[in-house]
Amino acid sequence: MAVLNLDHVQEDRQTGLFSATIDDKVKNLAKLALRRNPVLIAIKDEKQATVTGLKQGYFTCPLERRISWLYKMLKKAKKLKVIVFFSSCKSVDFHYEFFKVYCKAPVLHIHGKLSQARRKETFESFVEATCGVLFCTDIAARGLDIPSVDWVVQFDPPTDVKEYIHRVGRTARGLQNTGNAVILLRPEEECFVEFLKIEKVFLDKYTFETPTEAVQTMLEDVIENNGVMKSLARKAYLSYIRCYTKHKLKSVFNIENMDLALAAKAFGFLKQPDIDFLSTKDKKRSR
Structure with missing residues (x-):
């Protein structure tokens, strides 16, 4: 990613800052990049935040x-x-x-x-x-x-x-x-x-038809017999769990109400891999 040093930008300039959402990071950037009292032009639907299409x-x-x-x-x-x-x-x-x-x-x-x-x-x-x-x-x-x-x-x-x-x-x-x-x-x-x-x-x-278990069975067979894929699956599983432990909306995406053994099954494991960054209580909960 390119880095822009604002000290190298001429004073006599016109600057536009565009963003789909406005959060604290964008506001802080605006304070640095824009002149005082910038003109704010907002294009949004008062009824919904996403486009109608x-x-x-x-x-x-x-x-x-x-x-x-x-x-x-x-x-x-x-x-x-x-x-x-x-x-x-x-x-x-x-x-x-x-x-x-x-x-x-x-x-x-x-x-x-x-x-x-x-x-x-x-x-x-x-x-x-x-x-x-x-x-x-x-x-x-x-x-x-x-x-x-x-x-x-x-x-x-x-x-x-x-x-x-x-x-x-x-x-x-x-x-x-x-x-x-x-x-x-x-x-x-x-x-x-x-x-x-x-x-x-x-x-x-949304509702979808219940998928067959053939792909899940194939995945489990691959993980059981392919060392490279098993290693990739373990790393993916651990990173998936770690993302939940660090999630901002813990009241919604809560690691404490997740069955970790079933989460492991989603990555093809019949036996749940050990998770060294979870508490003993959380580990026991899913076994």
Whole structure:
């Protein structure tokens, strides 16, 4: 990322600052970059925080069915352009390898630990594609203009409501364009919908056909017999749990009401890997 030293910018200038959401970081940047008494131009719908062309909803999915649901979702959307958000780089890597190698899905991936050259190549490939899937972290939630995205899938929860808005902003971009978004929630997390309502984001409750267990069975077999994939799965599982322990909205995304053994099953483990950063109480709770 380029760094701009404002001391090197001439005094006689006109500066514009654009943001989809205004938080403390943006306000602090405005104080540094803009002159005193800047003109604020807000373009927003008083009734809702997201664009009218966006159809968005949530699906309540048990932990152990997540991978099967995603497989079926991507299979149905094989002629469309889809972005799937994960909570960590390690989770992106694991799901990318599984879907690309074992499910033969047309998947690309991008996250902050890839080199700039690889990120640029992936971004350009996905921009030019007419269909396909991009697995990513929130590095792709802001500042990227990708045309004709049909679906945004939030496979893992966003850090907060503002991040949710940035993620879904990858679709339905431009005047009169349309798009779709869905967030996957555990049954215990449905109250996140109420948090979104406070910020004028309104979700429908979606229903999907129950997926078969064939993909879950395949995943478990892969993890049992492939050392490389088992290592990727363990790192992804631990990073998934760690994101919950650090989540800002602990009243919603709460590690204490999560069955850690079932969460491990979502990554293909029949036996839950040890988690060294959790308390003994939390470890016993899920076994």
